[in-house]
Amino acid sequence: MRVSVIGAGLGGLCLAQGLRGAGIEADVYERDPAITARFQGYRLVLNPVGFDALRGCLPSRWHALLDEIVSDTRVERLVLDPQLNKIGELGSARSGIVVDRHVLRHLLLTGLPVHTGAALTGYDVLAGGKVEARFAHGDPVTADLLVGADGVGSAVRSVLSPRTTPTDTGVRFVIGRTTLTEQFAGLSRAYGSKIAGDGVSLLLGAMRFRTPPKEAAEKLAPEVTLPDTRDYVRWAMILPPNGSLADLTPQEAALSRMDGWHPDPRALIEQSDPDNSTLLSIRVVELRERWAPGPVTLLGDAIHATSPTGGNGANTALRDADLLRSCLIGGKDLAGAVDDYERQMIEYGAEAVRHSLAALPAFVPKPEQV
Template sequence: MRVSVIGAGLGGLCLAQGLRGAGIEAKVFERDAEITARFQGYRLMLNPVGFDALRGCLPRRWHPLLDAVVGDAHGERLILDPRLNRIGELEPGRDAIVVDRDVLRHLLLTGLTVHTGAALTGYDVLADGRVEARFAGRDPAVADLLVGADGVNSAVRSVLSPRTIPTDTGVRFVIGRTPLTEQFTGLSRAFGSKIAGDGVSLLLGAMRFRTPPREAAEALAPEVTLPDIHDYVRWAMILPPNGSLGTETPQEAALSRMPGWHPDLCALIEQSDPDNSTLLSIRVVEPGQRWTPGPVTLLGDAIHATSPTGGNGANTALRDADLLRRALTTTPTLVDAVDDYERHMFDYGAEAVRLSLGALPAYTPQNQQ
């Protein structure tokens, strides 16, 4: 069996690793000119289901490395004012492991065949049941299964399920990353909490590696090259509805909304890494009516993009990857395997979107609720 995976995000790469471990040929096609072309530097929270799915797709020899480069989620989950005074509480957090997205992506890329600069323009199901994927400026690729893991703007979905389109929630946020120095250890009660300002909310999360990633790879899996990154604070400021940066940088946009805030919070933004700061929008994709199962399917944000406030986007994509891997390696026919995968994925994917939207108001500024 040959599988073409469109998109080199976490879900697509996780699937490719799982298939590779099962002896199934999987090639990944990424539209970006380079793997590092876009912003990747923020932490993710993996729940037990997502973490187990990830481990299920990785070679066992890498499990010690994975365990070494993650961190533990903790925090009081409070609502604080801009001077860090407690004014309320969020819902209790769930058990989770934190992981840096860029570190995880480099681990998942190891040993895979990834074609960059491969923008999908369409596909055709051939007479023999295989799928020919077409790309701009490169030769087509033929496989037994085509998997669209190409995100919210999925080119595969636009053909397979053209009525399934993203919905813009109107919520915008600035995200950034700042080295976790001794100066910011005093902000620990704000990690996992919401800081409620005038028309904005600031969310902080600490990424503390059990072992620095590059050091861990050199010791535990020399064939893996991981980024040379150290502990940091991930911050995200949710802006007023349909907010924009204008001509400001992400840091300037955040700081302009923080007059009178605690000096450590202002310093956190001032000292952030400009290469890992950007403005993002929150869009969701809700699974619609199922298509007839066949040699083309979707995975991750391509079919069930969630709001990040639900903490389940990456978890659901990794769950997809492991479920599809297991279906393809245990079900007698490809169509039956895809059918079994899609039946389950549509159910929990729709639930993940619903839960993420339900959690959104708790994190947005008061005047957005």
């Protein structure tokens, strides 16, 4: 069996690792001109399902390395005012396993055939049941199964399920990262909590490695090259709906909303890395129509993109990868395996989107605050 995976995000790479570990040929096709063409990394919190799915797709020889580059976290989920005083709670405390997306992506890339500059333009299901993928540059590729793991703007989904399109929630946020130093020790109470300001919400999260990733790889898996990433704080400021940034940089946009705030969160934004800061919109993808069965399927954000406030986007994509791997190696014919995967994935994926949207209002500034 040969599988073509479209998209080199976490879900697609995890699937490819799992398939190749099971002896199935899997190639990844990425539209970006290079793996490092754009920054793709902030901290993620994995739940037990997501973490177990990740381990299930990785070679067992890398499990020790994975354990060394993650950390456990437990946060109180408070609501703080701009002076960092407690004024409420977001809900019960939450635990999870924290991992850096950029570091994890490099681990998942190890040993995989990834074809960059491969923007999918379409595909055809051939008479014999195989599928041929076409790209803007390069020759077509034929496989037994084509997996669209190409994100919210999925080119695969636009052909397979054209009525399933992203929905823009109207919510915008700026996000960045700042090296974690002793100066920000006093912010630990705010990690995992919401700082509610004048028409904005600031969310902070700490990424602490048990061992710096580069050092851990050199010691535990020399064939793996990981970036020299150090402990940091990820910050994200959710803006009022339809707010204008007036051509400000992400740091300027955040600081313009922080007059009179405690000096520590202001310093956190001021010292952030401008190359790793950006403005993002919150879009979701909900299935509009079930596509006809065949040798093409979808995975991750391509079919169930969630709001990040649900904390389940990466977890669900990794779950998809492990489930599809398990179905393909489970002994059924290809059609039956893909059907088993899709029936389960569509059900829990829809629930993940609903959960994330239900969590969104707690983080979005209220109109009367603006």
